[in-house]
Amino acid sequence: MSKPKNMLIGEMLLEEGIISKEQLKDGLEEQKRTGEKIGQILINMGYITKEILWTFLGYQMGVPFVNVEELPDIPENVLRLLPEQLMRNEKLIPVNKQGRVITVAMSDPLNFLVVDDLKATTRAEIDARLAPAEDIKQLLDKYFGFKEEETGAIAKAKVDELDDILAAPMSGGSGGAEGQGGLKIQRSVYGEQMQPPPQSHYQQQPQAQPQMQQPQPQMAPQQSQAPPPISEPVSNTAQAVVSQDTPVNTFLTNLLSDAYEASVTDIHVEPLSDKCRIRRRIDGVLYEVESPPRTLYNGLLNKVKELAQMNLNEKNVPQESKLKIRVAGKEINLAVHTFPTVFGEKIILKIIRSDSEVLSLSELGMEEDTIDAYKKFIRKPHGLVLLSGPTNSGKDTTLYSTLNEINDPAINVFSVDDTSSNYVIEGINQTKVNRRNFGQVVRLLTEQDCDVVTIGDVPNRETADAAFDIIAGGHLVIGKMRANDPFSALQTVVNFGIEPYIV
CATH class of the missing domain: 3.30.450.90 (Beta-Lactamase)
Incomplete structure (x- = not known):
């Protein structure tokens, strides 16, 4: 199966020759009439089996399908890996364990929050497989006994009743006097402690390891070689563990x-x-x-x-x-x-x-004569170099290529840029602040013995004034501005209120 996974189920079945165009047409007409999902309609019409539908759904989601109805009996030690209430709430069930890998049939295997919870609970890797929710429920009823689902109101009433009982004063002491303290309990995340399944079932059934056999479409999807998985964040920005097999x-x-x-x-x-x-x-x-x-x-x-x-x-x-x-x-x-x-x-x-990824000036695509002239400007001891252009025209790339070019231990370079700046250059004093504060920060640099100051944007009069104060002190300022051309950029500076003779 080599077609894109974002194809509709009907299209996938047709493409693989599972159904004909006429059968798909019949199904779509029935869908217009009933509003039912096309997969279930095709099953009802006898065109496909439930197993075929879920195999293709699994391929569409990128998760293998497991037919839990055909699995051997699940060993007790596997079922006891997770609390029953968790399995019922999330519609999942562990079906196999090999080493540190637990195979779990799930109605929603793409819910990474649940998968990560399972990993934290079991301290093992989770091999998530797709299975219908109703099949999982039948399997849970088989091993844990049938339970009628309670409505939210009934469940809340039971919890409230339990809380009232637990909050009541306890009798204590040898004389039977009423105690002053209340009973404290610690509930698990899912409201109950894990209980073993009924023993009678296991006394009658062998504990065979289930084999994950599943039907395949006519052509197996080819898997490309994936790069090494994402590891945990290497800074303290985030501490979440990223599963390596989802x-x-x-x-x-x-x-x-x-x-x-x-x-x-x-x-x-x-x-x-x-x-x-x-x-x-x-x-x-x-x-x-x-x-x-x-x-x-x-x-x-x-x-x-x-x-x-x-x-x-x-x-x-x-x-x-x-x-x-x-x-x-x-x-x-x-x-x-x-x-x-x-x-x-x-x-x-x-x-x-x-x-290491900042391009050199020669890699920017400019003519050699233009590069030579530009290098002379950025080597001047004082003055203003203004890079202008519309959004995504390469101003950032040019500015940081310029910083890379003038990065020299013999000169003191300060860079003031927005917090969304995409580059970090070793050896440059980089400051990342909100654009609204550019003027205030640039003005403070007059006391920092700067040779060159670069500014990520000149958005207002305050920033322009501060930049020209730096220039007046005998230093070089390299800035960038959103403008369609250099003349528009200079006009914008004048419109800020800077005297034309200064510009």
């Missing part, structure tokens, strides 16, 4: 590794109505790349927010953070931004490169 982690590892090698500056992860669109910015231009299944989006969003220590529950307010992680043997600094949209939160990952 679909979300595999996709995120490939996404960042490929982007890093392709000199991508920004990665856009955008939820749409029918897919999760991925776009990468290279040399100022956005290019769309192959998108993951829409079902992977929530797990990807939560994983990124967890690593960046963002608020997972806040979905209606933009958030931003910094993150340092190791991918494919490289430490990558990321600026992470989220923004609410109609279909969910958009993620922007800005790759912040160190000095």
